[in-house]
Amino acid sequence: MIKIVLYIHILSATAWVGGSLLLFALGILLRDKCAQKSVYTHLGPIYGYFETFWLILLWITGLTMFFHFGIDKAMSHAPGSELASLMHLKLITVGIITLLTAIHMYIAFKTHTVERTPLQNLVSRGSSMLIFLLNLVIVWYAIGIRDQL
Numbered sequence: 001m002i003k004i005v006l007y008i009h010i011l012s013a014t015a016w017v018g019g020s021l022l023l024f025a026l027g028i029l030l031r032d033k034c035a036q037k038s039v040y041t042h043l044g045p046i047y048g049y050f051e052t053f054w055l056i057l058l059w060i061t062g063l064t065m066f067f068h069f070g071i072d073k074a075m076s077h078a079p080g081s082e083l084a085s086l087m088h089l090k091l092i093t094v095g096i097i098t099l100l101t102a103i104h105m106y107i108a109f110k111t112h113t114v115e116r117t118p119l120q121n122l123v124s125r126g127s128s129m130l131i132f133l134l135n136l137v138i139v140w141y142a143i144g145i146r147d148q149l
């Protein structure tokens with residue numbers, strides 16, 4: 001059973017991280033402003049729901065494994081261990097990503113058909129860039145956690 005949970009977790013991670021890589025690549029490679037606007041207008045909402053779905057699954061499956069493997073006990077009884085430290089860092093990073101995703105989506109839906117203010121633009125771009133970078137870090141932590149189990 002836990003194998004299926006891990007399978008769904010890894011599948012969700014590929015969809016979540018893969019989606020952010022694709023959108024990042026589009027932002028860089030699609031130089032035509034008009035095409036970019038059109039792509040983001042149509043793809044944006046679908047991408048938002050798509051990514052939210054996988055992030056929720058990551059939390060559900062991640063927490064299931066967290067308790068199944070007794071990582072909660074390892075964190076309270078051996079907080080200095082490699083496993084506890086990595087899990088601690090991973091949870092903080094996923095927490096930040098979740099918060100940034102909520103902020104990003106709030107701006108995206110609020111300004112879907114209207115012009116953004118410079119501040120909204122800055123926060124929106126900054127959050128997506130941070131989410132992209134932190135995703136790369138999380139996969140690194142995940143491998144480390146796997147090594148300890």
Ligand code: HEM
Nearest residue numbers: 006010013058059062063065066094138142143145146149
């Ligand atoms: C953006 C969110 C997340 C991403 C991208 C992610 C990614 C991954 C990946 C790729 C693995 C497999 C590592 C491997 O087998 O080498 C993994 C394993 C794991 N994740 Fe996550 N994860 C995320 C969120 C979470 C959360 C929120 C939790 C717990 C609350 C969690 C708990 C775990 C645990 C316990 C494992 C180890 C299971 C095992 O390898 O047997 N993850 N994660």
